[in-house]
Amino acid sequence: MRIPSWISQHGAAVRAVLVFTVITGLLYPAVILGIAQLPGLSDKAGGSIVEANGQPVGSSLIGQSFLDAQGNPVKKYFQSRPSATYEFEYNTDGTAASNLGPESIEGNEALLTTVCARSKAVGELEGVDGARPYCTKGGVGAVLRVFYSEGLKGKVQRAVSVNELCPATPFLAAHEGVTVECAQPGGDYAGGVLVPVRGDAAESPAVPADAVTASGSGLDPHISVAYAKLQAPRVARERGLPLDRVLKLVGAHTTARFLGFMGEPAVSVLELNLALDRE
Known part of the structure; x- marks a missing residue:
């Protein structure tokens, strides 16, 4: 069949x-x-687990925060770079970038304002000037909505500091002869031209870029040598250690460029902090 x-x-x-x-x-x-x-x-394969006193304390591949119960930096530790993972920093379930780009400059959640706020906070923590180009002294994006008499050109009729909500005093008193207004909560300023204002901050800020921006994965366990050196005086002071000793530990936990030419030297924050605890 x-x-x-x-x-x-x-x-x-x-x-x-x-x-x-x-x-x-x-x-x-x-x-x-x-x-x-x-x-x-x-x-x-097991996750590159790092142990201290026989107990797992983290992974050499995944960053972590060194904050107190109130979310403030623990001053005796080197701080990691920001993380864009959702809900909690360095949440491996939400590994991702913020998806905000260089054109995200308007609003309280804009990338520019986030960077400005972080730079101000890091500057205050480390005792340096946290100013950056296109940032106000208050730590938000220095951005105006400018209304012209002929749409995109002509005489300026109105200027609004869109990242500073009333009753805040605008970072700029006047723009092309017109008084700058603070933004009213819920106000619609889409009809104006978006104008970022560079300001007088130095071209190379004292606060490094990795101190104010998250990595693509949100889980980077390393910081730049520049950011580590910025934090070294605070850590040395809080621990009562000579600055030279702290800087030597930074150097000991700095990895070179991959294959000698790819990327930049980087400092493992977890391993550096563990070495400090052993001191």
Whole structure:
């Protein structure tokens, strides 16, 4: 008796599913698991866990915050760079970038205002000038909505500091002869031209870029050497250690460029803080 073609076709499909289930669902994972247990690979496969006094305290691949219960920086520790992961900083369930770009400059949640606020806070913590170009002294984006007599050109009729809500005093008293207003909560200023104001801050701010911006994954465990050196005097002062000793520890926990030419030298924050605790 001849088997109908549709049964043969379905039988072949079932056999293919079973074969590939065994290969990709059992054999391949087993082989990869076996390779992961080889010397030199097992630590990385296990999450690159860092231990202190026999207890796991973190991973060398994932950053973490060094904050107190109120969310303030613990001054005796080096601080990590900001994280864009949702709900909690360095939440591995929400690894992602903020998706905000250089044109996000208007509003309290804009990238520019976030960067300005962080720079101001870091400057206050480290005792340096936290000023940055296109930031107000109050730590928001220095951005105006300018209304012209002819739409996109002509005489300025009105100027609004859109990142400073009333009753705040605008960072700029006047723009092209017109008094600058603070923004009314809920006000619609879309009809004006968006004008960022550079201000008189230095081209190279005292606060490094990685101190105010998150990494692409939101989980970067490293900071730049410049940011580490900025924090070193505070950490040395809080711990009663010589600054030279703290800087030597920074150097000891700095990794070189990958393959000698890719990327920039970086400092492992967790491992540096653990070394300080051992001191």
